[in-house]
Amino acid sequence: MAQESETRSEKSPQESPWERDVLEKLALEGIAERRRARRWNIFFKLLFFAYLVAITVSALRPWPEMVRPDGKVTARVDVKGILMEDSRANAETLIKGLRRASSAPNARGILLKMNSPGGSPVQAAYVYEAIRRIKQEKPDLPIVAVVTDVCASGCYYIAAAADKIYVNPASVVGSIGVIMNGFGLVETLQKLGVERRLLTAGEHKALLDPFSPVNPEEKAHVQRLLDRIHRQFIDAVKQGRGERLKDDPDLFSGLVWTGSQSVDLGLVDGIGDSRYVAEEIFGAKKIVDFTPKEDVLERLSRRIGTTLGTTLGQVLTNGWGALR
Incomplete structure (x- = not known):
């Protein structure tokens, strides 16, 4: 019995590194996912800011x-x-x-x-x-x-x-x-x-x-x-x-x-x-x-629509991993 206990204790250290690898991969994937979410959050904020700038320029531009x-x-x-x-x-x-x-x-x-x-x-x-x-x-x-x-x-x-x-x-x-x-x-x-x-x-x-x-x-x-x-x-x-x-x-x-x-x-x-x-x-x-x-706002809206359509299409087809 003592010999079996020693054998099990010797195997456990060999299993531990494999479990740690899995946990590390899951943790890294979670971090990467959060980073991607932050990047897209920044992207859409910048896009919205550009949209507002275009509206302002269009409104102030004299005919x-x-x-x-x-x-x-x-x-x-x-x-x-x-x-x-x-x-x-x-x-x-x-x-x-x-x-x-x-x-x-x-x-x-x-x-x-x-x-x-x-x-x-x-x-x-x-x-x-x-x-x-x-x-x-x-x-x-x-x-x-x-x-x-x-x-x-x-x-x-x-x-x-x-x-x-x-x-x-x-x-x-x-x-x-x-x-x-x-x-x-x-x-x-x-x-x-x-x-x-x-x-x-x-x-x-x-x-x-x-x-x-x-x-x-x-x-x-x-x-x-x-x-x-x-x-x-x-x-x-x-x-x-x-x-x-x-x-x-x-x-x-x-x-x-x-x-x-x-x-x-x-x-x-x-x-x-x-x-x-x-x-x-x-x-x-x-x-x-x-x-x-063609108005600046019209061109910007069309480009935004094209970009969003392409992005959503990639996400729906391949998941968020397609945007890496």
Whole structure:
């Protein structure tokens, strides 16, 4: 018995270090977890502080129309990118910029800097009418468009409302037309042995369905719609450009021309850039950008949302250990 007791007492020291290792690991893991919690606590406090700073800066930052630089200025509004309601080049944003520019106390003219392939005829029409209203309200405030790379389709629709249009010789101008496109996949389905099953309530609800044969009546109806929109586009251009347009049968065919050619066709008034318009036409060398920009707070909120979303996704997927 004494010998067994001695044997057990000899084994116990060998088990003790293993138990201590486990306890040490658990203790270290608990310490690491607390450290991570403290780091995230500090991170979110700093994030909240940055959020407050952004709000303060945004609130104190003067709007362009409130800025009163010494001397006369040229008020610039950029028409850049595809004209769509959900893009930065949407009618609401552009009209807001035009209104701010027209209200600037020292503005001697509004410069429309154009670089767009076009887009929605509705968005273009909204901006076109807004420009004409500003011209009626402030007939002494000139509005001049300057084309950089491209001013086609809906972009030219807008430019036609300006008092004058200037281009670079290599600019692309025109595309006065309307388009609707799609695909016909009827034979493709037949070759693949796919049966088309289409149910509608309304005789023409499946208008121009790509998997069905073309319906001549529907095609004619859509063509009439396009012709009507095209007619609206043509009337707007003629109203804006007047007798400056040359009598050319291709003018409203949807073709595009270089800046030099567009001068000859009467689509634009001459060769010139933003500096030329500001200095020579408006007599105001200083150019102030009145294009509405995304607010600092909006950018910060979006970035915070992205960061938090990524963080929470990692936590939910891999646990807090993923954030080490």
